[in-house]
Amino acid sequence: MTDPVKALFQPFTLGNLELPTRVVMAPMTRSFSPGGVPNSKVIEYYRRRAAGGVGLIVTEGTTVGHKAANGYPNVPRFYGEDALAGWKKVVEAVHAEGGKIVPQLWHVGNVRKLGTEPDASVPGYGPSEKIKEGNVVVHGMTQDDIKEVIAAFAQAAKDAKAIGMDGVEIHGAHGYLVDQFFWAGSNQRTDEYGGDLAQRSRFAIELIQAVRAAVGPEFPIIFRFSQWKQQDYTARLVQTPEELGAFLKPLADAGVDIFHCSTRRFWEPEFDGSELNLAGWTRKLTGKPTITVGSVGLDGEFLQFMVNTDKVAQPASLENLLERLNKQEFDLVAVGRALLVDPDWAVKVRDGREQDILPFSRDALTSLV
Numbered sequence: 001m002t003d004p005v006k007a008l009f010q011p012f013t014l015g016n017l018e019l020p021t022r023v024v025m026a027p028m029t030r031s032f033s034p035g036g037v038p039n040s041k042v043i044e045y046y047r048r049r050a051a052g053g054v055g056l057i058v059t060e061g062t063t064v065g066h067k068a069a070n071g072y073p074n075v076p077r078f079y080g081e082d083a084l085a086g087w088k089k090v091v092e093a094v095h096a097e098g099g100k101i102v103p104q105l106w107h108v109g110n111v112r113k114l115g116t117e118p119d120a121s122v123p124g125y126g127p128s129e130k131i132k133e134g135n136v137v138v139h140g141m142t143q144d145d146i147k148e149v150i151a152a153f154a155q156a157a158k159d160a161k162a163i164g165m166d167g168v169e170i171h172g173a174h175g176y177l178v179d180q181f182f183w184a185g186s187n188q189r190t191d192e193y194g195g196d197l198a199q200r201s202r203f204a205i206e207l208i209q210a211v212r213a214a215v216g217p218e219f220p221i222i223f224r225f226s227q228w229k230q231q232d233y234t235a236r237l238v239q240t241p242e243e244l245g246a247f248l249k250p251l252a253d254a255g256v257d258i259f260h261c262s263t264r265r266f267w268e269p270e271f272d273g274s275e276l277n278l279a280g281w282t283r284k285l286t287g288k289p290t291i292t293v294g295s296v297g298l299d300g301e302f303l304q305f306m307v308n309t310d311k312v313a314q315p316a317s318l319e320n321l322l323e324r325l326n327k328q329e330f331d332l333v334a335v336g337r338a339l340l341v342d343p344d345w346a347v348k349v350r351d352g353r354e355q356d357i358l359p360f361s362r363d364a365l366t367s368l369v
Contacts, residue, residue: 001350004322009350012055012331014257014289017166017220019100019332021055022325023346026293026336027104027169027224029060029075032368036063036070036077036118038086043093045368049339050099053346056332057099058169058222058260059090061106064152068125068139071108071116078103078156088163100166102222105156107149109177110138110186125149126180127187127194127203146193149177150207154214157221167220170208173262175229178204182237183229197237197247205254212255221255222291226262227278233264241271245285252286259286260334263294267320279330293334296321297345298360313337315357318349340364 001009012019033042046057063069065079077083087103094101110126114137124130129140141149157168172178180186181203187194193202204223211221229235238244248259261279263270270278279292298313315338325333338345342358349357 001352004319004326005349005352007322007325008318008333008346009053012289014220016218017100019055020098021053021346022332023054023056024291024293024332024334025049025054025057025339026334027058027060027171028336028340029072030365030368031072031074033076033083033086034074035082036075036080037082038076038090041368042076042086043090046090046101047093047097048343048369050094050097050101052339052344053350054099054335054339056166057094057101058334059101059103061171062087062103062156064105064107064149064156066107066125066149066152067119067122068109068112069107069149069152070118071112071124073117078105078159079152084159084163087165091164095164102165102167102169102220103156103160104169104171104224105153105160106171107153107177109180111175126177127189143191146203146206150203150210153207154210157211157219158214161215161219167222167257168211168215169222169224169260170204170211171224172204173224173226173260178207179225179229197243198250201247201250205250208251208254208256220257222258222260223251223256224260224262225251227270228262228264241274241281241285244270244281248282248286252288256288258289258291258332259283260291260293261330263292266292266294266296266324268294276329277324280324283330289331291332291334292321292324292330293336296333296335297338297349297357311361313360315354315359337364341369343369 009021062076062078110124112124124138126138130138160168187200227236259282263278270281279290283290299316337360341360341364
């Protein structure tokens with residue numbers, strides 16, 4: 001193992017969270033849980049990544065116990081005895097291999113479509129109502145709705161702790177419900193949950209506070225956020241480091257321990273005048289540990305595979321990533337598609353076997369390996 005690579009395989013400790021490596025498995029929706037229950041294939045899928053040298057697994061998005069939380073078929077739930085029993089088996093398998101695991105708690109918000117399981121009659125829920133051709137396609141959330149959703153996240157976090165998970169990640173990125181409250185375009189409320197960005201952040205702050213109250217002071221809370229959205233890859237929630245700091249501080253104060261800073265390309269500077277990426281700026285501004293992510297280990301980004309179905313991403317150099325990690329620009333590195341197709345990616349990197357790393361194509365999305 002070369003000196004630069006060693007940084008990726010150093011342990012990381014934050015309170016009671018002790019990770020054997022700095023490699024994080026990024027959350028990736030797989031839709032292989034019929035009825036919302038993780039099965040034996042899902043258990044083995046996560047076990048193999050832990051066995052392959054991943055320090056922390058962040059699961060695919062798991063829906064909290066609210067009637068409008070889900071937006072896609074065969075997505076796992078994080079509520080109900082059957083689903084939680086399945087997740088407990090996942091935890092046990094990952095722990096047996098020496099890894100750690102947290103669920104990503106998710107509510108899709110206004111992108112949910114009528115006809116989606118489990119109740120096809122329930123529309124999307126969002127900060128603001130949307131009517132199309134005389135039909136309500138997005139239910140504008142009342143304050144009671146907000147309380148219900150916050151309670152669902154808190155209960156999911158409490159259940160995660162009870163079944164032995166090592167923390168939780170709150171999905172606050174990519175244009176889903178928590179993120180929808182941040183944006184003026186999707187949040188046009190005139191009550192205390194709308195207004196400027198500080199006021200639009202109130203929903204997330206209260207949600208984080210409720211999760212913290214449910215799990216106590218020592219249980220790790222990760223918060224994933226992004227500038228870009230699925231609906232607009234050029235979007236920017238904040239334009240300057242000062243605005244970013246003002247946005248993040250209340251979230252940190254509410255109880256976030258680690259920020260998961262979602263970008264499409266980890267090597268791109270976030271603001272003019274500095275080489276720091278989003279994770280680097282977040283760490284500098286908040287003092288909190290950060291996870292960087294975005295096309296790690298591959299020579300093409302995910303969007304290219306949605307429009308070019310025959311494209312193959314080859315393994316890419318980690319030199320830039322390792323240089324940044326050794327400079328402590330960020331603390332942890334989330335790997336997505338490279339780990340999806342090759343569960344042994346981490347050990348191959350550790351052992352200098354980059355030539356054995358498998359390439360990625362869209363075919364990898366059709367099965368669990």
